[in-house]
Amino acid sequence: MDGNTSGEDGNDIDWSTEDELEIESFTLSSSSSLTVPGREAIVGSGEASSSQGPSNSKVVDHFVGMGFSGKMVAKAIQEHGEENTDSILETLLTYSALESSPQEQQQVDCDDQFSSDSKASFPDDFSDIDSYSDNEDILNPTSEKNKKLLSLVNMGYTVGEASIAIERCGLDSTVVELTDFICAAQMARAEDAHLPLEEKPRLNHAYKKRKLLEYELLKKKKHMRLGNKTIDEDDEAVHLPNPMVGFGIPSEPCLKTHRNLPEAALGPPYFYYENVALTPKGVWSTISRFLYDVQPEFVDSKYFCAAARKRGYVHNLPIENRFPLIPLPPHTIHEAFPLIRKWWPSWDTRTKLNCLLTSIASAKSTERIRKALEDYDGEPPLRVQKYVLDECRKWNLVWVGRNKVAPLEPDEVEMLLGFPKNHTRGISRTDRYKSLGNSFQIDTVAYHLSVLKDMFPNGINLLSLFSGIGGAEIALHRLGIRLKNVVSVEISAVNRNVVRSWWEQTNQRGNLYDLDDVQQLNGDRLEHYMTLFGGFDLVVGGSPCNNLTGSNRLHRDGLEGKESSLFYHYYRILDLVRSIKT
């Protein structure tokens, strides 16, 4: 309500200040100078560095372009000869590892960038950058780290990029994960490079990038625990609505009937992006900024079914004349599971389940609950009630016998989420919980997508990224919207099989193309599909939330986390689809 006008002014307070420009240049220069000694050669643009090369040899240019200093390249070529590029590379990597003293290098960077500012009071150890402590790793050119570096460089990335990626993603990450990380960073940079050329009526890319970097820096600051003074709160924190009903729910459809979308966001093609609502700070404002500044619609699926599911949806769909799927699903626990009423104690006042997660309670924890309860004949003391209720809420337990609680069965989860019964049958129990926990709530998504039915009476062409077990496809199918052509991208073969099997069971007449990796979906392939059937009408995607959710104890790294950074591929692909004319 109050957000649609005031949110804008709140945003553009300080992003053009010198602080931010410094932040930007800090991040960029540190990223390219971490492992490259000849700093002055690469601080400038790529053209500048290559023009400084000592010779006009192609090989020299090639390596200088990667970020090595001309002097080093010349020396390496002298050692190995121009044709032996692999050895040259190996040598260059070794040189840069040996010569650079990362601690000092960073010190210099920090001093450079922050000295004239009040923020110079920040300590000089940016702790998440300086994990260079394993000296063997650096000194040994055949170490795991250098092997990864080498393969990344061979793929065409600069040493600086590769090195940062390994730092940030960890040495254990696969090359695919590393390239993914680099790709996201490259996109942010590429946007700036293209800015003056493209006069598209779009958002300001440099602005977006700065915001992204600012968000990263904020995370670092938080890590450092400065103690005396709390960091300035960012005014741009996305405010979650209470009640969380988005632009309206079936029972209260008239809360809001119209919204003004930014011009750059107008469809077609339409897009629909989903992720968890409760993320670390700054994530949703970043997502929104990338997706054409569209305000997210935060909805809790407890208004659609018997389980909560707080999610944010960024989409450019109309919001008038939505309608829900019929029949309406059960809205309370008792409606959903009539048989458990018999065992449900009066002091358990839950009417809705909490969010359905990807794993379930252990048998031991339900056993502990049984033990705690069986000492009492009637109502247990408040202390015990609280313990039991806390556990039940935490693990979504339901009463299945006297003093006995149990987690939901997979088919019960399917029902709550709006999937056909036994949709995921045939895969392992663990996988069923995992896939279901990661998927859409069908009734919620269908309500939002329902406006497409009248707009596309002959059906739609759908691009579904991070499809999972096909939530979007099923929502559209249940709405009676024909699926003409579906390009579905999902990394998990198990999930792809679930979708393929559903596709066949429901006698779909259209075509399903399933791909496994969003990172391989490039402009050429997209263009191929789009010319094949004339463009996409809708691009749906719910990118991984692994690094955003509070359930993740170990790697809640925000949008730059290993999996969650795949969001940038949603943006990349969506932007491609919107720019390719068919």
Added chain:
DNA sequence: AGGAGGATGATCACAACT
């Protein structure tokens, strides 16, 4: 090899309180 089971806090917003 692969599945099942179990143990493992942290972050954030909001409410309630001093």
Added chain:
DNA sequence: AGTTGTGATCATCCTCCT
């Protein structure tokens, strides 16, 4: 205005077992 408490959360990693 600052502090404390409370509730909620599309998870990961290790070990054991078949």
